[in-house]
Amino acid sequence: MPTVELFTDVALGVAIPSRNARGRIARVTRVVDSILAAHQYPPLVERLLAQALTLTALLGSLLKEPQGQLTLQAQTEGGPIDLMVCDYLGGELRGYVRHDAEKLEGLPEEPTLQQLFGKGYLAITFDQPVANERYQGIVPLEGKNLGEAAQSYFSQSEQIPSLVRLAAEKRGEHWFAGGLLLQHLPEGEEGRERLHTRLDHPDWPHVAILGGSVKAEELTDPGLALDDLIWRLFHEEGEVRTLAAIKLGRGCRCDPAYVRSVIAKFPEDEREAMVGDDGFIRVDCAFCSSSFSFEPKELSR
Ligand SMILES: [Zn+2]
Numbered sequence: 125m126p127t128v129e130l131f132t133d134v135a136l137g138v139a140i141p142s143r144n145a146r147g148r149i150a151r152v153t154r155v156v157d158s159i160l161a162a163h164q165y166p167p168l169v170e171r172l173l174a175q176a177l178t179l180t181a182l183l184g185s186l187l188k189e190p191q192g193q194l195t196l197q198a199q200t201e202g203g204p205i206d207l208m209v210c211d212y213l214g215g216e217l218r219g220y221v222r223h224d225a226e227k228l229e230g231l232p233e234e235p236t237l238q239q240l241f242g243k244g245y246l247a248i249t250f251d252q253p254v255a256n257e258r259y260q261g262i263v264p265l266e267g268k269n270l271g272e273a274a275q276s277y278f279s280q281s282e283q284i285p286s287l288v289r290l291a292a293e294k295r296g297e298h299w300f301a302g303g304l305l306l307q308h309l310p311e312g313e314e315g316r317e318r319l320h321t322r323l324d325h326p327d328w329p330h331v332a333i334l335g336g337s338v339k340a341e342e343l344t345d346p347g348l349a350l351d352d353l354i355w356r357l358f359h360e361e362g363e364v365r366t367l368a369a370i371k372l373g374r375g376c377r378c379d380p381a382y383v384r385s386v387i388a389k390f391p392e393d394e395r396e397a398m399v400g401d402d403g404f405i406r407v408d409c410a411f412c413s414s415s416f417s418f419e420p421k422e423l424s425r
Contacts, residue, residue: 128369130349135185135215137367138306138354143327147287147306147335149350150181150372151343155217156292156299158374162413166228169205169221170299172240174292175270176210177217178303182288183248183274184212185370186305192252198265203242204228209410216375218411237265237273246273271303278307285328291340302343306335334358376412383407383416388423395420 128134135150156174165173176196184194191214198208204227210219231239244265251258263277271290278286285308292301308328334357342353351366358364387395387405398405404417 128371130351130369132346133372134350135181135370135372136350136354137185137369139365139367140331140358140361140363141365142362143308143331144310145306145308145327145331147304148182148185149302149304149354150178150185151300151302151346151350152178152181152217152372153298153300153346155372155374156301159217159219159412160299162411163220165221165223166225167294168228168231168233168235168240169223170294171292172205172270173208173210173219173221174299174301175290175303176208177219178290178292178301179270179274179288180210180212180217180219181372182303182305183250184217185215187212187250187252189252189254190214191254192250195247195249195251197247197249198241198244199247200241200244200265203238203240203244204231205240213375213377215370216373218374218376220410222410234268237267237269241265246270246277248274248277274305284309285332287332287335289336289338289340289343291343293340293344300344300346302345304335304338304343306331334360376409376414378409378412378414378416380416384418384423387418395423 130136132151132153133155135148138149139146156177159177160170180194180196187194194212196210200206205221205223207222246263246265247260248263249260261277261281263273265273267273267276269290271288275286275288278284287306290303292299338357342348354364354366395405399420400406405420406415406417408415
């Protein structure tokens with residue numbers, strides 16, 4: 125098996141069998157830089173998207189199918205940010221944010237989710253096409269940060285005691301982001317048979333305290349290997365296992381042929397209205413900012 129380096133742009137599975145705890149730890153640096161490079165977001169938005177991409181990596185790497193897709197989508201009203209979308213497919217991440225720069229001014233350096241999104245919800249969609257499983261959960265965008273929102277979603281809606289920590293920091297020109305997700309799964313993680321999960325199980329507070337002691341600097345430090353960090357947190361446990369590591373990359377699935385086929389389906393008069401001053405129909409990919417242009421003539425058959 126090829127070895128995957130465990131310092132950055134990677135998600136690593138973690139298990140503490142004696143405590144029935146499992147989870148993921150992830151760090152993203154170059155991937156975040158390259159996704160952000162396609163946009164010119166203010167620092168607040170960059171930090172938010174860096175954390176959202178880290179959460180996407182943590183949740184996406186839980187998917188069992190290589191073809192599985194995980195999507196995070198924030199839908200909001202009245203805040204500086206009105207749309208945020210991130211997704212994960214086979215270790216590839218992408219994401220973008222739509223925001224109102226004027227409304228962002230005057231926010232504190234670490235705004236709450238409510239200050240960023242106004243009234244909003246985060247939809248988390250797990251899609252596993254081979255097993256034909258699609259599951260969507262909705263999280264209110266409340267709390268200090270996305271980690272807190274995801275944690276309360278798992279604990280309250282899913283009845284799975286969970287810990288989620290996310291951190292993102294810009295040093296010089298580069299972003300460093302990392303995250304930890306731990307879950308208490310005494311009934312096993314298969315299926316949805318979690319009715320008997322007890323929130324007061326004595327093993328969980330112990331794991332949550334050790335996991336919760338992780339520092340933001342540790343999550344974002346690209347010189348600290350993820351397995352070393354897990355060992356640092358849980359070395360007192362009888363057994364700590366690291367599972368498969370998934371290499372993370374930046375990926376966009378925008379495809380000129382697909383974009384062309386979508387435009388070609390519009391009625392001719394609507395296509396005419398799309399033609400710009402230069403005589404071309406231009407479509408930009410919101411994720412990677414790629415621009416596609418088509419001659420109106422080549423679209424009508
Ligand atoms: Zn794209």
